[in-house]
Every structure is written in C-alpha cells, then in structure tokens.
Amino acid sequence: MKSIDDPGIALPEGKRRELERVVALLREGFAETVAERRAPRFRDGKLLKIILFGSYARGDWVEDPVGRYFSDYDILVVVDHEDLTDVPEFWLKTEDRLLAEVGEGKVRTPVSVIYHSLEEVNDKLKLGRYFFTDIVKDGIVLFEEPGHPFETPRKLTPAEALKETQDYYEEWFESADRFRSNARDNAAKGWNKEAAFLIHQATERYYHTLFLVRTLYSPKTHNLNRLRSQTEALEPRLREVWPGSTKFERRCYELLRAAYVKARYSRHYRITAEELDWIGSRVEVLRGLIEELCLKRLDELERAA
Incomplete structure (x- = not known):
C-alpha cells in the first residue's frame, strides 16, 4: 500500500x-x-x-x-x-x-x-x-499502528468469481423485487407509510446488488445517502436516477431517505400518493440500470470462465 x-x-x-x-x-x-x-x-x-x-x-x-x-x-x-x-x-x-x-x-x-x-x-x-x-x-x-499487517490478497479463479457473483445477484435482486412488489400492494391499499418503508428497502437492496456484483462486498449500512454515494462512485451512470432540480424532487428523495426510520416509528411522517408515485418511477429507472449493469458484469465473468 x-x-x-x-x-x-x-x-x-x-x-x-x-x-x-x-x-x-x-x-x-x-x-x-x-x-x-x-x-x-x-x-x-x-x-x-x-x-x-x-x-x-x-x-x-x-x-x-x-x-x-x-x-x-x-x-x-x-x-x-x-x-x-x-x-x-x-x-x-x-x-x-x-x-x-x-x-x-x-x-x-x-x-x-x-x-x-x-x-x-x-x-x-x-x-x-x-x-x-x-x-x-x-x-x-x-x-x-506498526505491527498489524494485512494478509496477501488471494486472486479468485474466473469460475469462483462467476459462481459467487451469480449467487449474490440472484439473491439480492430477487429480494429487491419482492420489496418493490410489496410496496406497490401497500400503496394500492392507501398504506402510504408502509409503502414508503418497503420502497426504501427495495432501493437499498438494488444498490447492494450492484455493489456485491461488482466487488463481492457491500457496506453494512441502511444510510441511503451513504449507500447511494458509494454506489454512484462505482457506476457514474446511477447519478441520473435521482434528479434534484426541483423542490418536489428533492422533497421526494428526502422522504425516501427518511423512510427507513420515520415511516415506521414517527407519527409525524407523511407521504402522499403523488410523492410515492414519483419515487416509484425513479426506482423503476434504478432497477433497470442495476439489472443492465449486473447482467453485463455476469456476461464478462462467463466469458472469462
């Protein structure tokens, strides 16, 4: 180093x-x-x-x-x-x-x-x-501090890399899709706070999916700002997912970010159907990009293996 x-x-x-x-x-x-x-x-x-x-x-x-x-x-x-x-x-x-x-x-x-x-x-x-x-x-x-060295890194074989990456992709992308589907069901019933929490979980899991597929690691955090920042650093195309040019767009993202805690525990948390719809449309963009990028990475690993 x-x-x-x-x-x-x-x-x-x-x-x-x-x-x-x-x-x-x-x-x-x-x-x-x-x-x-x-x-x-x-x-x-x-x-x-x-x-x-x-x-x-x-x-x-x-x-x-x-x-x-x-x-x-x-x-x-x-x-x-x-x-x-x-x-x-x-x-x-x-x-x-x-x-x-x-x-x-x-x-x-x-x-x-x-x-x-x-x-x-x-x-x-x-x-x-x-x-x-x-x-x-x-x-x-x-x-x-001296005297605490790192181990010499091991290089994965192409077959090992493909297997681990495929497993992570299937587990985490499917999990994100389930939360996304459940969020839609809750929103359709007018359960907006529950829907906001579930769409937060879907968003979080889509980000984790790409991190795992690219690096075989993902940060241990529910902080959406941190997870988003680190994932956008991995893949700059993801910066287009959350436009913040209007007050409405910024408010919607803030409602999503806060939903992990406030949608569950704060009686003051409020989110409208319109705000949920906009967040859902951006999560659709996120999902499509994550799927495209992950499949591209898996294709590269398959050819290498």
Missing part, C-alpha cells in the same frame, strides 16, 4: 490538509469514546489503520459544481476487534463532528467512513473479495 507521504501521490495541498483534519477527528473521537468504557476490551481497544480508498486514492475524483456532483473521501477505519465497528456505540459522535465540519466549511469534501476489524479485512483478503483487494492495491495509508 502507498503512504500519504510517498512521492507521486497527486493530492493537492488543500486536500491533504482536509485529510489531516479528518484523521485527527477520527483518532480523537475514538480515544474519547473508548476512554469512557469500563470493560477492558473496550477501554484498551485500538485504532490500527485509517486508509483513503476510492476516487481520491486512484486520482480520478470528481468536483462538478454544474452537475452538483462531488466525490467523497472514502475512508476505511480498521480496529482491533469487531465490537469496535459498531457505529452507534463507538463512532456516531465522531461522524456528527465530521458532518458539522463539512457543514461549517472547515472540511469542504464530504466524508464517507466504513469500519472493519483487522481480522475481518484479512478474512476478506484471503477470500479474494475485490473491494478489499482493490483497497490494498490502490489505497493510501493516512495513519497506522
């Missing part, structure tokens, strides 16, 4: 300063959180690595004010055991701080963080999961 100090790392000085701030916030937040814990396994927990991956590590990030698209900093945080990857327990305050820094303009680039234990990352590398092997290949180390 590369270090942020290696010659040839083509990150502008402003981006480097932002990343230094991100690293400082992650380290400070983690130290504060574990210091509050009584159990030794939490209090003595260690943050082992902070790695920049994705477009900023590869050097192909996008900043498009006209199209209103800006690449995130994709960050992998590696800790010494799985319990420390629990976001609400150990990272929520830090993520709130990061959001505040972005909102205040102290960090201009959005930050998207995933959390894994060293054992889990090494297991994924031994299984040849593309997502993690690409991080080892392209990632830039922003911080690390």
Whole structure:
C-alpha cells in the first residue's frame, strides 16, 4: 500500500490538509469514546489503520459544481476487534463532528467512513473479495499502528468469481423485487407509510446488488445517502436516477431517505400518493440500470470462465 507521504501521490495541498483534519477527528473521537468504557476490551481497544480508498486514492475524483456532483473521501477505519465497528456505540459522535465540519466549511469534501476489524479485512483478503483487494492495491495509508499487517490478497479463479457473483445477484435482486412488489400492494391499499418503508428497502437492496456484483462486498449500512454515494462512485451512470432540480424532487428523495426510520416509528411522517408515485418511477429507472449493469458484469465473468 502507498503512504500519504510517498512521492507521486497527486493530492493537492488543500486536500491533504482536509485529510489531516479528518484523521485527527477520527483518532480523537475514538480515544474519547473508548476512554469512557469500563470493560477492558473496550477501554484498551485500538485504532490500527485509517486508509483513503476510492476516487481520491486512484486520482480520478470528481468536483462538478454544474452537475452538483462531488466525490467523497472514502475512508476505511480498521480496529482491533469487531465490537469496535459498531457505529452507534463507538463512532456516531465522531461522524456528527465530521458532518458539522463539512457543514461549517472547515472540511469542504464530504466524508464517507466504513469500519472493519483487522481480522475481518484479512478474512476478506484471503477470500479474494475485490473491494478489499482493490483497497490494498490502490489505497493510501493516512495513519497506522506498526505491527498489524494485512494478509496477501488471494486472486479468485474466473469460475469462483462467476459462481459467487451469480449467487449474490440472484439473491439480492430477487429480494429487491419482492420489496418493490410489496410496496406497490401497500400503496394500492392507501398504506402510504408502509409503502414508503418497503420502497426504501427495495432501493437499498438494488444498490447492494450492484455493489456485491461488482466487488463481492457491500457496506453494512441502511444510510441511503451513504449507500447511494458509494454506489454512484462505482457506476457514474446511477447519478441520473435521482434528479434534484426541483423542490418536489428533492422533497421526494428526502422522504425516501427518511423512510427507513420515520415511516415506521414517527407519527409525524407523511407521504402522499403523488410523492410515492414519483419515487416509484425513479426506482423503476434504478432497477433497470442495476439489472443492465449486473447482467453485463455476469456476461464478462462467463466469458472469462
């Protein structure tokens, strides 16, 4: 892996300063959180690595004010055991701080963080999961404690890659379609809140499908903004799914984003049939693109195998 100090790392000085701030916030937040814990396994927990991956590590990030698209900093945080990857327990305050820094303009680039234990990352590398092997290949180390190496990645055979990809596609795309169908049934009965939750689940699963088909991995999150951002970074064509040029379009997407929690638990959540119809029409566009992209990937793997 590369270090942020290696010659040839083509990150502008402003981006480097932002990343230094991100690293400082992650380290400070983690130290504060574990210091509050009584159990030794939490209090003595260690943050082992902070790695920049994705477009900023590869050097192909996008900043498009006209199209209103800006690449995130994709960050992998590696800790010494799985319990420390629990976001609400150990990272929520830090993520709130990061959001505040972005909102205040102290960090201009959005930050998207995933959390894994060293054992889990090494297991994924031994299984040849593309997502993690690409991080080892392209990632830039922003911080690390010495003495905790990654395993040497294994390369899947074409037949193995095809089998795993096919299994993921069949399971997740079918699951997304079931939620989509159930959302339509609920909407037809006027059960709009239930329909909104179900269409959120369908949307989430379509995104997971493409992530799994492309990388044999998908982020453990129900945060639609994060999942959408990371999947659009994988496939820029997906940016066309959610237009936000009008107040109505922006409101509809926000209603969808909030539906995972609010459509189930908030009596104040309201969504109209018109808003549901528009969201459903965009999910149809998403479904068609996901199906096309996944079948293309499967065809490539079949020819390779």
